[in-house]
Amino acid sequence: MASSLKYTRHQYGAHELQRVGVWDLDIADKAKYWIIFIHGGAWRDPRVTHEVFAPSISRILESTSDGTKSPSSSSNVGKSSIAAFASIDYRLSPHPDFPQDPARTPKDQLRDARHPDHLDDVRAALAFLQRSYDFGARYVLLGHSAGACLTYQLLATAPPLSSSSRSGSSADETRKRERGGGGGGGDPELPAAALGIEGIYDMAGLNARVGGSYAEFLTAAFGPPGRWDEAAPMKFAGRYRERFTTGLAALAHSPDDELVDMPETEGMAERLRGDLDEERVLVFKDLEGSHEGIVQDGSGVARVVLRILEVLGGADGGS
DSSP: OGGSSSSEEEOOOSSSSSSEEESSSTTTTTTTTEEEOOSSSSTTTTTTGGGGHHHHHHHHHHHSSSSOOOOSHHHHHHHHHHHEEEEEEEEEEOOOOOOTTTTTTTTTTOOOOOOTHHHHHHHHHHHHHHHHHHTTOEEEEHHHHHHHHEEEEEEETOOOOSSSOSSOOOHHHHHHHHHOOSSOOOOOOOEEEEESOOOOOHHHHHHHTTTEEEEHHHHHHHHHHGGGGOOGGGGGSSOOGTOOOSSSSEEEEETOOSOOOOHHHHHHHHHHHHHHHHGGGEEEEOOOOOOHHHHHHHHHHHHHHHHHHHHHHHHOOOO
């Protein structure tokens, strides 16, 4: 059913991967929420693009179409609360199975990103969408696997509440010039809710539990192991409440996930509960399916998104 919606693809930067897809459901209604997705793929897989969100969009629309498939209150809240869907692509790190010759590959096609390039692109894409569509903080940001890591990195690296401004500060502009960020526009407004699905939140911890077998792609994305903790959302040195001041923080995982284990979600849940008020933290450990199967099917993603919208609807007084 995602194919039934008007789809527009935008470029938010010069690189071919600095793009974002938008599916219009009721985009003119500023009171409704955007659902914005960040894909996984170990920060490097060129086969995983923003289009992998389409099955989840279809499942959300099926669950809310006429009440016959899922007549629960969360389903009813769902479609009536959604303005649009978006899905973000970002620059990727090198992949040994898809090599490129740097001497012959145009700069705008080269996959040589390293942290914080991926995160800078997410910031730029969100700022672009907020400038273009003026939805502010009325969005749910969700990511799968590496995208879940990026979701919580965005929260951890946002300016603290005491900062003068999240948009257009001189420090922010300096950072973007230094990092070569994709598209400018300052730090985006943070979401009403953040959702990490089968996420990687502690790179060193996860790699240790799999016997070091993830070191190659983690090093490609973050540099040597000594740098991993600096980027790990679970080991963020500050406090989430100082940056993510009012929104919902949600996590979801499948016991059938063969690539990322449940301790990643459990550890991140403990961290969030230590930083945020208990009622702001939602944890779903009952998804069904393999690591990639969760996104390929989309039904579990849809269920969690609809539940988050239900909670947000209550927080908004049913708006």
